Amino acid sequence: MDFSGASAIARSRVTDSAQRSSASRRSSSAMAHLPRSPRSIPRGDGQNYRCSARARMAIVGLTGGDAMSTATSAVPRLVTPQFVVLGAAGLAYFLAEGMLVPAVPRYVAGELTSGNIAVGLVVAAFSLSALVLRPWAGRLVDRRGRSIAMVGGGIIFAGSVAAYGVTDSIGALAALRLLTGVGDAFFFVGAITAMSDLAPPERRGEAISLFSLSLYAGLAVGPPIGEVLVNTAGFTTVWMVAAGSAGIGVLLALCVGETRAPSVETSAEAVGLIPRAAVVPALLLLALVWGMAGFLAFVPLYALDLGLPSAGFLLGGFAGIVVLIRSVGARIPDRLGAGRSVRISLLCATIGLLVMGGWRTVPGLVGGTVLLGVGVALGTPAIMMLALQRAPAAEHGAMMGTVSMSIDLAAGLGPASFGLVAAASGRGTGFLAAALLAGAGLALATLRAPRRP
CATH class of the missing domain: 1.20.1250.20 (MFS general substrate transporter like domains)
Incomplete structure (x- = not known):
């Protein structure tokens, strides 16, 4: 029998045991110096595990760091069902807005037999009221919530557009266009603020980029639809279809619900507009x-x-x-x-x-x-x-x-x-x-x- 080989194996086992013991002592010493205050580790359901420093070191030692790296590098979810429905509400609303782009000037010049100045005034009335009321819409959104602004603004927009067909003068149409701008101010500010509520802070740029696609799509597809409807069915049909599209946006906004966090409190002090x-x-x-x-x-x-x-x-x-x-x-x-x-x-x-x-x-x-x-x-x-x-x-x-x-x-x-x-x-x-x-x-x-x- 080769005793020298057995002796070598024995010596190797003793050495390995000594090394493991030394490593264990070093690990224990290092853990002893770690702070004992617990920290939070994200869970998959959005809650947090409370985990002490020793437990974290144990997790790292057992998994080679994979568990911790996964926990800390998880990207917060952005595209939720609520976010998708909000984008669909924006698309339906901006589609309605796009239909009006070619229809309103043609209605003024054709049905109301007016010139370029009248066309400019009626088209600009929408932007004027929207411009003036956006800050007021913002304050309403902060104090009363995002949903009321989207729903109320969408209803005002749809109702005023549906009434275009009963006007027979430039003054009456310009007044309705001012009302349409009021609806736009409240719906837009409510929608974009709701979008910022739903987006994790580190993904807000992505959220704004994606939400803006609904605006671009609506304003790209809406005008051709408006042109086709004018040519084939008349202006009344355009107003009804646009109002209906805005109404769909209102229904979808109701499905989104309120997005303002309950913990967000408005200041009791007077704040500038x-x-x-x-x-x-x-x-x-x-x-x-x-x-x-x-x-x-x-x-x-x-x-x-x-x-x-x-x-x-x-x-x-x-x-x-x-x-x-x-x-x-x-x-x-x-x-x-x-x-x-x-x-x-x-x-x-x-x-x-x-x-x-x-x-x-x-x-x-x-x-x-x-x-x-x-x-x-x-x-x-x-x-x-x-x-x-x-x-x-x-x-x-x-x-x-x-x-x-x-x-x-x-x-x-x-x-x-x-x-x-x-x-x-x-x-x-x-x-x-x-x-x-x-x-x-x-x-x-x-x-x-x-x-x-």
């Missing part, structure tokens, strides 16, 4: 959307100036870039952070407008369109993220109401100012003027960026 924290985000959004509004209004004419037969592929490409980034790249603002995303978006918009106005060729127009599309796609979600980060949950409605005013202002003033500049110095110069405003927004975003220590 426009929160101070909302001013900078509102100015940033104004600088971004101003140039986009001018682009959408004048690029069809500018394309003809440069020898293109139409601007259809430019407008389609612009919309495609926005939809692509806000769907496939919806999480980009969350990963980059709100501040950095805002600066990148305004930089892209500024360079895009400068290229369009300075390099007055087809390649310049195409390249500028791409850059502007990237800027707009990133900018709106990031700016709204920034606004929500600057205010407590009790003021999210007021923040959204104030910031969204910029969209109405830019939609009206952007094309008007572009037209004035274009009339004096040409359409290319109009793009350069819009670039100056976007650049001012970039400067503001850079100056207000937090400084690193």
Whole structure:
């Protein structure tokens, strides 16, 4: 028998035992120095396990760290049934709004036999009341809840649109358009604030991006539907179908229910109508959307100036870039952070407008369109993220109401100012003027960026 081999095995077992004993003593010593205060580990059902430091070390030792890494790296869920129903409510509402885009001007010019000034006044009445009432809608949303604003606003919108067919004068139609704008102010602010309630803070940029797709889809599909209905069934049918679509949005909003957390309490103190924290985000959004509004209004004419037969592929490409980034790249603002995303978006918009106005060729127009599309796609979600980060949950409605005013202002003033500049110095110069405003927004975003220590 080979005793030397048995002796070697025995020595090996003694050595292994000694090593395990030493490791156990080191582990015990390390655990003894750990704090005994319990911490929470997330559970799959949204609750927390209370776990001491020793237990956490035991879990890590038994699983090689996998359990802890899984617990801490779990991504909060965003697309819940409630979030999907809210998006569907937005789609039904914005589809109704889209149907009115071609129908209202044609009704004024055709059925009411009025001219361009009347068309402009009736169309603008909607934006005017929506602009003025958004801050009031925000305060209602904070104090009374999101659901009442969406349901009430949707009912006002649907009722006023259904009454368009009984009007026989410009004054009566303009009054109803003002009422439609009131409904829009409350529904929109309620919906976007509800969306922010449903989104985990670290996924708000993604939530805003995805929710905005319902707006884009409604305003893309609604106008062709409105045109077909006008041509085949008449204006009364358009008003009824649009009112019905808005009514579906109201029913879906009822299904969503109230999203404001019960723990969110409004301040008993009097608060200004426009929160101070909302001013900078509102100015940033104004600088971004101003140039986009001018682009959408004048690029069809500018394309003809440069020898293109139409601007259809430019407008389609612009919309495609926005939809692509806000769907496939919806999480980009969350990963980059709100501040950095805002600066990148305004930089892209500024360079895009400068290229369009300075390099007055087809390649310049195409390249500028791409850059502007990237800027707009990133900018709106990031700016709204920034606004929500600057205010407590009790003021999210007021923040959204104030910031969204910029969209109405830019939609009206952007094309008007572009037209004035274009009339004096040409359409290319109009793009350069819009670039100056976007650049001012970039400067503001850079100056207000937090400084690193």
